[in-house]
Amino acid sequence: MLAIPEWNGDVQAARELQRELAKGVIVRDDFPRPLRTVAGLDVGFEKDGAITRAAAVLLDADTLEVIDQQIVRIPTRMPYIPGLLSFRELPALLPALEALARTPDLVMIDGHGIAHPRRLGIAAHFGVITGLPSIGVAKSVLVGAARPLHDTRGAHTPLRDKGEQIGWILRSKPGCLPLIVSPGHRVSMAAAPELVMRFATHYRLPEPTRLADRLASRRDERRHRPEAG
């Protein structure tokens, strides 16, 4: 049901599945208007990589207030292989999303959307199997090239591969390395950078991804506690 088979070491089969799933990716705006909630997803590792820890943070789209946050830990099943990141991280991210108090209107994921060799980065993969609108927000390029970027907040230039635009290089914060933003599912090429900037305050990463990043990589073993005072 998850469209993610147990890892059997078959890289070729995984790539073929990506080409198949990529056909279902919708790159046009088809998300709730106005947006009520946004979620940020990211993954971290514990025990020398033996444990995969996924973090999901749900925010109010207008106030950026944190509504809920969840952490899910599972044994790591697969090694990191460039281009196959989603097979390694989605098994932990999906239950983390399910654990949230509400299903978000939009999901921002640490990694690429369609800015991928077979146009199915983790954000796109996540989108097609959950049906939720998604955007990929990565910190480095996997594939493609772009022209130099102005050091102005919000400046963005197309990321291209094989003659087609697959995403954008976005300067979310002056003086900082740019982000690589690409549509995941049900979000248009033009809307992707606008949405990321809408949720970016004074940090390089937009709030959804920044908070999930913090949760996923914290050194302590705590689980979030429902604060009583």
Add this chain to the structure above:
DNA sequence: GCGACAG
């Protein structure tokens, strides 16, 4: 054959 290569 030789590099590049999300996290």
Add this chain to the structure above:
DNA sequence: ATCTTGTCGC
């Protein structure tokens, strides 16, 4: 991703 303190720069 992760191992890790101080340090450089706006």
